[in-house]
Amino acid sequence: MLITGASGGVGQQLTRFFAKKEVCLLLHSHRGIQDLQALVDGLDFSHPPHLFQADLEELEAVQTLCEKAMAVHGSVDVLINNAGISSAAISWKLDLSEWNRVMSVNLTAPFLMSKELLPAMRKKGFGRIVNISSIVAQTGAVGTAAYAASKAGLFGLSASMARELAPKGITVNTVALGYMSKGMIEELSEEMKEDLLRAIPANRFGEVEQLGALIEYLMGPDADYMTGQVLNLNGGLYGG
Numbered sequence: 001m002l003i004t005g006a007s008g009g010v011g012q013q014l015t016r017f018f019a020k021k022e023v024c025l026l027l028h029s030h031r032g033i034q035d036l037q038a039l040v041d042g043l044d045f046s047h048p049p050h051l052f053q054a055d056l057e058e059l060e061a062v063q064t065l066c067e068k069a070m071a072v073h074g075s076v077d078v079l080i081n082n083a084g085i086s087s088a089a090i091s092w093k094l095d096l097s098e099w100n101r102v103m104s105v106n107l108t109a110p111f112l113m114s115k116e117l118l119p120a121m122r123k124k125g126f127g128r129i130v131n132i133s134s135i136v137a138q139t140g141a142v143g144t145a146a147y148a149a150s151k152a153g154l155f156g157l158s159a160s161m162a163r164e165l166a167p168k169g170i171t172v173n174t175v176a177l178g179y180m181s182k183g184m185i186e187e188l189s190e191e192m193k194e195d196l197l198r199a200i201p202a203n204r205f206g207e208v209e210q211l212g213a214l215i216e217y218l219m220g221p222d223a224d225y226m227t228g229q230v231l232n233l234n235g236g237l238y239g240g
Helices: 009-018 033-041 059-073 096-124 145-168 190-199 208-219
Strands: 026-029 050-053 078-081 127-134 170-177 230-233
Touching: 009 026, 009 033, 009 208, 026 033, 026 059, 033 050, 050 059, 059 096, 078 096, 096 127, 096 145, 096 170, 127 145, 127 208, 145 170, 170 208, 208 230
Parallel strands: 026 050, 078 127, 127 170, 170 230
Antiparallel strands: none
């Protein structure tokens, strides 16, 4: 299992969740590789994890990352496109370079990661790709034009790839996360968090362990007929 953005809030919790599972973890980070190493050093794993550093904005870096990851076992059976960056700017004030940066990491990188790993998956006749999106892609939010657009793009990317790859035993799904207790939520003020809590029917933020359990299901044989779906994990805030 290759998890991009494993040093972020959600990525770290996914690493914790899968540490004791019977999977070989391939963990990617860009700027947080030292934090990721510290996390790994403090956990017990069923199988020794492998860490990789790469800038997902660079094509050659993505290609090298995938080559190194596949060299571990010959292929990567499960890809979790979790890496993502946010941007806070009103649309008419959003600089094009910032738009391109967000699109590069949040949408282009999942496409490139999948493209590089798919030949081995197709040859093996098995693969699972899970793209991590956001409720903001469905509802929008002030100041998130680039982020929302990039995360919404994952819906179309996943749906098209799912149709292409289903005959080869490869599923592609998207999880649209609501507001979780770890990750980008930590960048918000306490007042904004309180406003969000009042809007969530479940009256609490989600736990990344719930995302881990969903991914674990999508990896398994019982989910081999589920592909091209947008799975909403949001406490009822948006029905999807």
